[in-house]
Amino acid sequence: MKVDVVVIGAGQAGLSAGFHLARRGFVPVGTGTGEPTFAILDAGSGPGGAWRHRWESLRMSTVNGIFDLPDFPKPPIDPCEPSRDAVPRYFADFEAHSELPIRRPVTVTAVRRVDDDHDGDLRVETSAGTWTARAIINATGTFNNPVLPEYPGHDRFLGRQLHSRDYVDADAFTGQQVGVVGGGISALQQLAEISRVATVHWYTRREPVFLDGDFRPEVEGRETIAKVTADVVAGRPLSSVVSYTGLLWTPYAIDAAGRGALDRRPMFTALEPGGVREADGSFTALDTVLWATGYRADLKHLDPLGLRNELGGIAVDGTRVRDEPRVHLIGFGPSASTVGANRAGRGAAREVARRL
Numbered sequence: 001m002k003v004d005v006v007v008i009g010a011g012q013a014g015l016s017a018g019f020h021l022a023r024r025g026f027v028p029v030g031t032g033t034g035e036p037t038f039a040i041l042d043a044g045s046g047p048g049g050a051w052r053h054r055w056e057s058l059r060m061s062t063v064n065g066i067f068d069l070p071d072f073p074k075p076p077i078d079p080c081e082p083s084r085d086a087v088p089r090y091f092a093d094f095e096a097h098s099e100l101p102i103r104r105p106v107t108v109t110a111v112r113r114v115d116d117d118h119d120g121d122l123r124v125e126t127s128a129g130t131w132t133a134r135a136i137i138n139a140t141g142t143f144n145n146p147v148l149p150e151y152p153g154h155d156r157f158l159g160r161q162l163h164s165r166d167y168v169d170a171d172a173f174t175g176q177q178v179g180v181v182g183g184g185i186s187a188l189q190q191l192a193e194i195s196r197v198a199t200v201h202w203y204t205r206r207e208p209v210f211l212d213g214d215f216r217p218e219v220e221g222r223e224t225i226a227k228v229t230a231d232v233v234a235g236r237p238l239s240s241v242v243s244y245t246g247l248l249w250t251p252y253a254i255d256a257a258g259r260g261a262l263d264r265r266p267m268f269t270a271l272e273p274g275g276v277r278e279a280d281g282s283f284t285a286l287d288t289v290l291w292a293t294g295y296r297a298d299l300k301h302l303d304p305l306g307l308r309n310e311l312g313g314i315a316v317d318g319t320r321v322r323d324e325p326r327v328h329l330i331g332f333g334p335s336a337s338t339v340g341a342n343r344a345g346r347g348a349a350r351e352v353a354r355r356l
């Protein structure tokens with residue numbers, strides 16, 4: 001099928017891009033008479049993007065804050081409601097209201113150049129056929145690309161290992177010895193919960209950095225975005241989110257610290273069948289290792305385009321890939337937040353409309 005623009009992914013970023021393409025006169029593929037066309041392909045089986053997969057105990061009161069989708073304020077939501085229910089419901093209402101041409105479940109498996117040049121079309125191969133597009137706006141998030149570091153002996157450990165993406169709630173850990181690895185917000189939230197019912201050992205590579213005060217969007221927020229933007233403009237690979245933002249003394253963090261649960265240890269050196277070998281050479285018996293080690297941008301399907309440089313990064317100006325102007329990355333780098341995703345969707349739609 002031929003289309004002018006394919007948006008890949010229908011999370012916050014993809015929905016924003018679709019909304020702004022429609023606002024700029026793009027029409028759903030297969031309709032219209034001469035207007036530029038677009039389609040949104042989403043691998044999910046329903047609305048919500050990564051929010052469909054958040055753990056059950058991540059409530060609306062404990063998320064960092066979810067920015068409204070364009071021109072569609074969130075309705076009042078019970079702060080105790082799990083975000084994985086409330087946000088997908090809100091996204092579903094937005095999709096119905098905006099009548100965006102979303103096709104799901106459709107997974108994009110590869111994007112290739114039709115000819116070996118940088119002017120022609122792109123071929124978008126999917127689980128439901130092949131599309132030919134003049135530009136793509138990639139909004140595939142990070143959920144399907146969890147970071148799982150390999151430590152010596154990782155395959156010899158006889159206990160349970162899981163990534164924080166597979167965490168449901170603390171009940172499964174009751175009475176156990178649990179190693180939580182990672183220094184980000186997910187690690188802290190899940191550690192705080194598990195430490196109520198289990199003995200937790202917290203491992204991070206570096207000493208966690210807690211901010212002294214609040215995270216003020218106009219101060220710390222701007223500084224964070226400036227740092228991440230500098231990295232993507234220079235084409236440097238991105239570091240973990242927490243290395244840019246630091247951690248906040250949220251109520252759950254203060255509570256966990258008060259219970260002595262934030263006694264951080266340096267990273268262990270190896271896993272052994274019954275536990276881990278500590279940095280000082282001693283042994284700690286563990287039943288479970290929870291790898292709360294974050295995510296990276298999920299861009300495997302773009303590999304055939306060879307966008308990465310020798311550093312392993314992708315140089316991006318605004319939302320446009322510097323060496324491949326037909327490709328925009330949104331929800332990526334400085335726009336990997338709900339507010340950033342909204343703005344990047346608008347920016348990418350504007351750029352694509354201008355270029356086409």
Ligand SMILES: Cc1cc2nc3c(=O)[nH]c(=O)nc-3n(C[C@H](O)[C@H](O)[C@H](O)COP(=O)(O)OP(=O)(O)OC[C@H]3O[C@@H](n4cnc5c(N)ncnc54)[C@H](O)[C@@H]3O)c2cc1C
Nearest residue numbers: 009011012013043044049050063064065108141331337338
């Ligand atoms: C635990 C956790 C909590 C967070 N809390 C907050 C918060 O409170 N506030 C905030 O601003 N940010 C938060 N974030 C960051 C948050 O994920 C982003 O802000 C935002 O939700 C990401 O939106 P997105 O559209 O970029 O990606 P996603 O929501 O991940 O959407 C990507 C979509 O692309 C689809 N997709 C992926 N690969 C393909 C493919 N190959 N083909 C087709 N479709 C594909 C997926 O199915 C999905 O629907 C949090 C992140 C995590 C991990």
